[in-house]
Amino acid sequence: MNAFAAWETGAAAGFDSNIDRSVNGGESDTYLTAYASLIWEPSGESRVGWSGAATLEGTSFANNSDLNYAVISISPGATYFPHALWRVNISPFFEAKVVNDSDQSALAFGGQVSMRQQIGKDFYTGQYYIYKDSRADVETYSYTEHVIGVFLGVNWTEAVFSEVGYEFSRGDSFRTVNTRSTIASGRGKHIIYSEAFGTDVIREEVDQNAIGVSAGIDWNKSLFSYIVYTYTTINGDLGSSTSHAGSLGIGYRF
Amino acid sequence: MVLVMVRAMRLHRRMEMDMVSLLRSSSYLCLRSKAALAALLCLIIYWVVPLLVVQQAHAEEKEGVLPESGIRYPGGFDPNTVGKVEGKAHGCFHPKSGPVRFQVVSGRETYTVLVSPAWYWKDLGAKVSDGTQVRVRGSKSLGRDGELYIIAQEIQILPSGQSLVFRSEDGFPLWKGSRRKTMGTHRGFGSSQRGMGGTRGGSGGMGRGRR
Numbered sequence: 001m002n003a004f005a006a007w008e009t010g011a012a013a014g015f016d017s018n019i020d021r022s023v024n025g026g027e028s029d030t031y032l033t034a035y036a037s038l039i040w041e042p043s044g045e046s047r048v049g050w051s052g053a054a055t056l057e058g059t060s061f062a063n064n065s066d067l068n069y070a071v072i073s074i075s076p077g078a079t080y081f082p083h084a085l086w087r088v089n090i091s092p093f094f095e096a097k098v099v100n101d102s103d104q105s106a107l108a109f110g111g112q113v114s115m116r117q118q119i120g121k122d123f124y125t126g127q128y129y130i131y132k133d134s135r136a137d138v139e140t141y142s143y144t145e146h147v148i149g150v151f152l153g154v155n156w157t158e159a160v161f162s163e164v165g166y167e168f169s170r171g172d173s174f175r176t177v178n179t180r181s182t183i184a185s186g187r188g189k190h191i192i193y194s195e196a197f198g199t200d201v202i203r204e205e206v207d208q209n210a211i212g213v214s215a216g217i218d219w220n221k222s223l224f225s226y227i228v229y230t231y232t233t234i235n236g237d238l239g240s241s242t243s244h245a246g247s248l249g250i251g252y253r254f
Numbered sequence: 255m256v257l258v259m260v261r262a263m264r265l266h267r268r269m270e271m272d273m274v275s276l277l278r279s280s281s282y283l284c285l286r287s288k289a290a291l292a293a294l295l296c297l298i299i300y301w302v303v304p305l306l307v308v309q310q311a312h313a314e315e316k317e318g319v320l321p322e323s324g325i326r327y328p329g330g331f332d333p334n335t336v337g338k339v340e341g342k343a344h345g346c347f348h349p350k351s352g353p354v355r356f357q358v359v360s361g362r363e364t365y366t367v368l369v370s371p372a373w374y375w376k377d378l379g380a381k382v383s384d385g386t387q388v389r390v391r392g393s394k395s396l397g398r399d400g401e402l403y404i405i406a407q408e409i410q411i412l413p414s415g416q417s418l419v420f421r422s423e424d425g426f427p428l429w430k431g432s433r434r435k436t437m438g439t440h441r442g443f444g445s446s447q448r449g450m451g452g453t454r455g456g457s458g459g460m461g462r463g464r465r
Contacts, residue, residue, distance in 0.1 A: 043328075044430035045351065045371050079431070084377035087431045116432070121419070124432070158423045221424060 005040040010251030018243035019067065020176040020197045021234065026241065029067070033059040033247075042079040052076040052091055066101040066196035075112070085118040095134075101196035104141045108134035124153045132171075140190040140203045145171025162215040173206045175238055206236035225250045320352065320368075323397030327353060327368065331393045331405045331425030338391050339365050339404055340412075344384040348372045356382055358390060358404075365402045367392070369409070370420045374429035378418050380409070387412040393425065 011034040018026030035057035042049025058070045077091025095108040110132035118124045130147040151165030176197050194201045209232070216226035229246040320327050341360035348354050354369040367390050369375055382388060389410040397403050407421040421427055 041430060044374070044427060045328075047373050081373070081429075081431070084374050084429065118432070221426075 004043050005038060007036070007254040008039055008251055009036045009254075010034070010249055012247045012249030014245065014247030014249075016243055016245040018241060019061070019064065020199070021174060021241060021243075022176045022178075022199075023239040023241045024176075024178045026176075026243065027064070029064055030062045031059050032062075033057060042081075044081070047081045049079050050076070051079040051089055064196065067099065067104075069097055069099040069104075071095060071097040077112075087116045089114045101194070103138035103192070103194065104136055104196070106134045106136035106141065108132055122155045124155075126151045126153070138192055140192040140201050141174050143172035143174075143203070145169050145173075147171075159218045160215070162213065165212045165214075167208075167210045167212070169208045169210075171205065172203050173208070173234060173236070174201050174203050175206070175234070175236065175241065176201050177238060202238065204236045204238060206234050208232060208234050222253050223250070224253075322399055323366070323401065323403055324399070325368065325395055325397055325403055325405070327405075328427045330395065331407070331421060331427075332395070333393070333423075333425055335393045335395060336391065336407065337394050337404075338389060339363075339367075339394075340389040341365075341387070343367075343382045343386045343388045346382045346384075348375070358388060363402060365390070365394075365404045366397075367404050367406050367409070369406045370427065370429050374420070380411075380416075380418050382409075382411065392421075 011032065013030065013032055015028065015030045017028045019029045020027050035055055037053050037055040039053045040050055042051050052075050054072075054074045056070070056072050059068060061067045073093060073095040075091045075093035077089055080088045080090075082088060090111075090113050092111045093109065095106075097104075097106050097108070099105050110130060112128060112130045114126065114128035116124060116126040128147075128149050130149075131145070132147070133144045134142060136142045147167060147169040149165060149167035151163050153161055153163040155161045176194070176199050178199060190203045192201050193199075210230055212228065212230040214226060214228040216224060218224045225248075227246070227248050229244070232243045232245065234241045234243075318327075319325060339358050339360045341358045343356050343358050346354070346356035349372070352371075354372055354375045356367050356369075358365045358367055369380075389412060390404055390406050391408040392404040392406040394402065394404050405421075405425075407419070407425065409418045409420070410416070411418070419428065
C-alpha cells in the first residue's frame with residue numbers, strides 16, 4: 001500500500017442561527033476558525049492505499065466566548081478503488097476537543113465509510129456512514145450517533161464546482177430549554193444548568209435532517225475557496241428546532 | 255433555641271460535606287481530562303509521528319524517477335510542454351509497478367508514451383495493439399537516455415474513436431481520485447458548532463455530530 005502526504009491550512013468565517021440548539025428559537029452567533037492538517041492520500045499506483053488526516057483546529061465565537069474551542073483529530077484510513085471511477089474510504093477517527101466551557105470538552109472516537117463515484121467528466125455522487133461516540137466531561141454533552149449522507153456534485157469547469165447533499169442522523173444531542181417545566185423526565189436524559197448558555201441543558205435522543213449546498217473554486221493547484229450553507233432540523237421529545245448555518249472559507253495546500 | 259442551633263450546625267456540616275464532594279468531583283474531572291490529553295499526546299508521539307515520517311519517505315519514493323529515462327513519475331507532467339503526437343502504436347507494456355507504456359512512431363520521431371498504473375488502464379478498457387493509429391496529448395520531454403517521451407493526458411484511439419483521459423488539464427493524475435474535498439470526506443458541511451472538527455477537517459458529513 002502507498003500514499004503521499006501534504007500539508008493544508010485554511011480559515012473560515014461562519015454563522016449559526018441556533019448555536020445553543022434551543023427548542024425556543026435559539027441564539028445566533030458568528031465565528032472564525034483556522035486549521036492546519038497533514039493529509040495523506042493514496043498514490044493511486046495500486047487499487048489499495050493509505051489515506052487519512054491529522055488536524056489541529058481552533059474556533060472563536062464573536063459573542064459567546066464560552067464556546068471557543070480547540071480540537072485535534074486523527075483519522076488514519078485505507079482507500080480502495082474497486083473501479084477507476086469509484087473510490088471507497090474506510091477510517092476510524094479519534095478526536096480531543098477542549099472547550100472554554102469545560103463541561104463540553106470531550107474525547108471522541110468512531111469510524112467512517114465513504115464512497116465516491118465519478119459519473120462522466122462533470123458529475124459525481126457520494127455516500128457515507130459515520131458512527132461517533134463522544135464522551136464529554138459532563139454527561140449531558142456526551143453522545144453517540146449514527147449518520148448517513150448522500151451528495152451530488154457538478155464540476156462546472158475545471159476549477160468551479162458545486163454540491164448538494166442530504167444527511168440523516170440518529171443519536172443523542174444536548175438541547176437548551178427556557179424553563180424546566182418543559183423538561184420531561186425519561187430514560188437517558190441528563191439535565192444540567194449551563195453557565196455558557198445561561199439556561200438549562202438537557203440531553204435526549206433526536207433525529208436530525210440536514211440539507212446542504214456548497215460551491216468552491218480552485219484558484220490554482222494550491223489555493224481554493226468555498227462557501228457552504230446548511231439547513232438543519234432536529235426532532236426529539238422536547239420538540240423541533242431548526243438552524244441555518246453557513247461559512248465562507250479559504251485554504252491552501254502545500 | 256438549642257434545637258435551632260443543632261439544626262444550624264447540621265446544616266453547616268452538610269454544606270461542608272457538599273463542598274468537599276464538589277471539590278473532589280471537580281478534581282476528578284480535571285484529572286480525567288488531563289489524563290485523556292496525556293494519553294492522546296502519547297498516541298501522537300508514538301504512533302502518528304512515525305507513521306507520517308514513513309508516509310513522507312514513501313511519498314518521496316513514489317515521486318521518484320523512472321530509471322531509464324530520468325523522468326519524474328507521476329509528477330513529471332509539465333503543462334508548458336503539452337503537445338500532440340499522432341502515429342502508429344506498438345510495444346504496449348504493462349509493468350508490475352510504474353506506468354503502462356507504449357511507443358508511437360510519428361514521422362521520423364518515436365515517442366515513448368507514459369500512461370498510468372496498469373489497473374487504471376485496464377479499468378478504462380484501453381486496448382492498444384501493434385499498428386493501432388492513436389493520437390496522444392500530453393507533456394513532452396527528452397529523457398536522459400536521449401529518447402523522446404510524452405506523459406499522456408488524453409489518448410484517442412482513432413479507429414474506434416475511443417477517447418481516454420488520464421490527467422486533468424493541469425496534469426493531476428486522475429487515478430489518484432479527486433483532489434477536491436467533498437461533503438463525505440474532509441471539508442464537510444454545517445456549523446462549527448456541530449462537532450468533528452467544525453467547519454472542515456474530521457470525518458465529514460453535514461451535521462457533523464452533536465459536540
